[in-house]
Amino acid sequence: MERKEGVKVEDVLGNSSCSVNDFPLQSIFDLSSNEEEKIRSLGFMDLLGVQDLISSPLLEIMAAQQVPSLMATQPPNPFSSTKIESPHEVFNQPATPNSSTISSASSEAVHDEPAKLDDQEEDQRKTKKQCPILKLIWIRNQGFDFHQSVLKLIMKIIFCCFGVCGFRLKPKKTNQKRQREPRFAFMTKSEVDHLEDGYRWRKYGQKAVKNSPFPRSYYRCTTISCNVKKRVERCFSDPSIVVTTYEGQHTHPSPVMPRPNLVGSHLNSAISAASFGMPMQTTPSHYHQHFQQPFTDNLSPLYFGHNGSLNATFLHQKRFCTPGPGPGPSLLKDHGLLQDILPSHMLKEE
DNA sequence: CGATTTTGACCAGCGC
DNA sequence: GCGCTGGTCAAAATCG
DSSP, rough: OOOOOEEEEEEEETHHHOEEEEEEEEEESSOOOOGGHHHHHHHHHHHHHHSSTSSHHHHHHTTTTTHHHHHHHOOOOOOOOOOOOOHHHHOOOOOOOOHHOOOSTTTTTSSSSSHEEEEEEEHHHHHOOOOOEEEEEEEEEEEEHHHHHHHHHHHHHHHIIIIOOOOOOOOOOOOOOOOOOOOOEEEEEEESOOOOSSSSSEEEEEOOOOOSEEEEEEEEEOOOTOOOEEEEEOOOOOOOOOEEEEOOOOSSOOOOOOOOOOOEEEEEEEEHHHOOOOOOSSSOOOHHHHHHHOOOOOOOOTTOOOTTTTTTTHHHHHHSSSSSSOOOOOGOOBBBBGTTTOOOOHTOOO
């Protein structure tokens, strides 16, 4: 089966408390088959923008691949702006009702009910609130391995940018009442709600979601003094999609096993582990369900081979985002999993 | 028996 | 002020 695979990065601005089902999902990065060549020539890390996070922010790079029509329909979208100056700017675009209003015209790939969406949109215009920016990274792909590994890599990059590398959200204005950590939502096609990410979570609440038959679960990192939270809910329009929203940054390494080697057939699990500071646990059953689900189609232009496994050479060369052969782990002090994706100079700045 | 989940109650923010 | 909703608390239940 030939599928158009792609990575979507959604700029979801506005209501922090709205259901994912209310999100005006809109593709700004949608790879058509004839764009694959372009992507291949970029390299995965290049695509993610981690070769130079300051001058080439992740999302700016991604935005460079966006669908032109979206550029035209969404001038307020920070990703479509040519004035992006830094990741800081990108990620701190204030959420205003205007900027969060996203046309449904190009969102058919995500929403099956445009008419309904118009109503939702109208609702959103009415109810949109000022809130911390929420970046929703939407990995539109049927392959679970692709979802897990790539989205986690992206997540790690984002967390590295804001946490380790010093890019943080601007403090909220004083007139804003409650301060929140930056939040990042990830949409993953999965059959289980709570995706294994290497950290230990304790569920502390569950709420019914308005206009959705699926409840939202609230989890907190079990590590003392780590106040990272996450919300897990299913997408109303597509129940097969799990939306995980992370809030805050872990103040500790992943509590589980050390990193596996990025070798051979373990690549998928390895990158999953490496990508978010999340070494594998002792592979619970649902972990296998996610990470070892057989590939049924070509997954992505993003250096996944035809058999669905990551290109080992690419990984080896791009691992540290430096030209030439990537330095072996012994060349850097162990920064935990961070070293897997960040250039060495960034690590030194920690 | 400690860790985790469940679940109803409570609180805060927001719109009307 | 009131009602609605999202988010959190905490006691009870369940699990390993």
